[in-house]
Amino acid sequence: MRRLYIDFDGVVMDTIPSLYSALEKSGVDTSNQREIGIFFSTFDFRTIINDDFILNDSINCINKLIESNRFEISFLTHVNSLDEGCVKVNYLRSKFKCITIIMVPKEISKTKVVHSEDAILVDDYSGNLTEWEDNGGIAIRFSKDLESHGFKVLNKLDELLNMFDEEGNLKC
Ligand SMILES: [Mg+2]
The missing domain is CATH 3.40.50.1000 (HAD superfamily/HAD-like)
Structure with a gap:
């Protein structure tokens, strides 16, 4: 096998589409990798994993x-x-x-x-x-x-x- x-x-x-649209709506500065990292690590994935x-x-x-x-x-x-x-x-x-x-x-x-x-x-x-x-x-x-x-x-x-x-x- x-x-x-x-x-x-x-x-x-x-x-992916929902995650990135939530990122856009959040007002996070998308040129700032650190801010993006914080957004992803605090996002509630239950809302999109179902x-x-x-x-x-x-x-x-x-x-x-x-x-x-x-x-x-x-x-x-x-x-x-x-x-x-x-x-x-x-x-x-x-x-x-x-x-x-x-x-x-x-x-x-x-x-x-x-x-x-x-x-x-x-x-x-x-x-x-x-x-x-x-x-x-x-x-x-x-x-x-x-x-x-x-x-x-x-x-x-x-x-x-x-x-x-x-x-x-x-x-x-
Ligand atoms: Mg993938």
Whole structure:
């Protein structure tokens, strides 16, 4: 089975548009990284991590991936605060009993926390995918509008079943 790491924000859950619109409305000076950091670390993620924000049927798609038995699945998500991490773990654990959940501090590369070599990362952020490829991993971009940015791209997680064969090898 091939290891498969699934990002959370912008892949499982459509948190990004609401988060950035809340940032805009807050009056925070968006040229000030410190202020932005404080906003993110004090934001109540419960308001955007719930069933209303499920992205392109992600939960059902992940269940299909589990049933296929082709992947050893983990969630791999950046967090701004421990509170955000708790909200994510509680939500994901309410949906999936057995999937490992790995929280990565925002300041650290995902490749520093898990072994990327020969593993798949599905992520919406090209920066993460570039680092992943540079460290021997297989990078797949998630994009609602199928914007590839030079990567293989999908907008529904069960498309992985078409992209990879029974052994978890990339088809083309
Ligand atoms: Mg993301």
